[in-house]
Amino acid sequence: MDHEESRVNQARMDMLKELANIGVGNAATSLSQMLEEARVDMEVPEVKLEELQEVPEHLGDPESAVGGVYFEAQSTEEDINLVCLFVLPLDSVKYLILKLLPGWASDASDIDVSADMGEMEISMLREVGNIVAGGYLSALSFITGLTFLPSPPQLAVDMSGAIVGAVIAETRLVDDKLILLKTTIHSAQHSIEGNVLILPDEGSLERIFKLMGVE
């Protein structure tokens, strides 16, 4: 069995799915509170060992413009590092601006989403990313018993493929297959959708598995 595949067995995938489940649950709850919406739904988390080349496509059309919030997180106690990316299609970004910055624009057609957006819009999106991050890191903390601190989040508005590629490069991962934790949230009332991609670096994944008790 391939070195990579033998490391990834059913028990491990199940634990990661549980991690993703709790994380996206927290994120969905947070978003529903922020948006004052009765329901924010989540899809069943996808946990997959994926070919590096296929990862960008997993988060949608690589050529489509999206908003991406990126941050790194580290455990305060062990050598565990990960990078996370929260991706929102531009329609969702517009909706967030309409909803969370009332009065900034009269309707969606007024809103110009680009890398040159105003300070406040950028700030708001980074904060949404920060809050979503908090949900996942709480989940990771719960499962591993460790504390995780994120870096301040950064925002890029650009083509999805470029954003995902940049994040993959930051992981300093050497594998040709990556374990993808992908979760999707939908707001029931409106078209807000978000994907979260979590990539632990090489050694970190092993350490996480050990702490989860799945060797």
Add this chain to the structure above:
Amino acid sequence: MAGKTTNEIVKVKIADLAVKKGEGTLVTIGLGSCVGVSLYDGIAKVGGLAHVLLSDSTQFSNQKKEQNPAKFADTALPLLVKKMEQQGGQKSRLKAKIAGGSKLFGKNSNIIGVGEKNIQMTRQTLEQMGIPVLAEDVGGDYGRTMKVDVYTGDVTISTVGRGEKKL
């Protein structure tokens, strides 16, 4: 055969490379910190495109597994040349055009990003192989898509919100 195009598009994904001969298009989407390298032999009409993710394979040479050479600038480019030679391209005729190597995140830090390292290693490797760089569209803080017309060797760079550019 001017005017005849099959319009066949070959997509080059991240950490990947491809060669096409005669006509058609090689395209790679989403060059962020990655660097796209187009190599072209105008006489044999052989085009090659690599989407390089990282710069230096030797940093990972202590790994047990074989690394995918297309991932790193220093190994992808020699491999690309080899594949082009298999299709009738000649190294001495090759000309390069490069794009990408941006810093999408961490714009405010002074640390040399992955993108910049990729650009440097790409230029270095091409120089070592004796391949001149005819044009480049590198750096900045935005993503690019790179298309190579295999019949003419023309390269088109497109972006989100910053228009198109021909190299």
Add this chain to the structure above:
Amino acid sequence: MTGGLKLGKTVLITDDTAFMRMTLKNILEKNGYEVVGEAEDGKQAIDLYEQQKPALVTMDITMPNVDGLTAIKEIMKKDPEAKIIVVSAMGQKSLVIDALNAGAKDFVVKPFQPDRIEEALQKLQG
């Protein structure tokens, strides 16, 4: 000092995100507080606390330069009576404990309803 300043109702807001500072400012002003300073990181918070001597401080945790926990410790060192409310997206138990041990009086997890902030403010006034 500005006119209309109410004793005991001045606040220093600390958060690296303009959006969050704006959100908090709105809630605080609605509740009759005056925002006398806005800090973007822990270092600014420490400096502004010295300058303005606000009655209350809201403090984020994840910030560049100097983080919230360090800022709390510094401020408490200089003023053991300081009233600091943490407002952070990081709700992990150990962080809450660390913040409270460092001297924070309350810990509000983002996102929050305005009345959660109001609740925290009332607790401190008592």
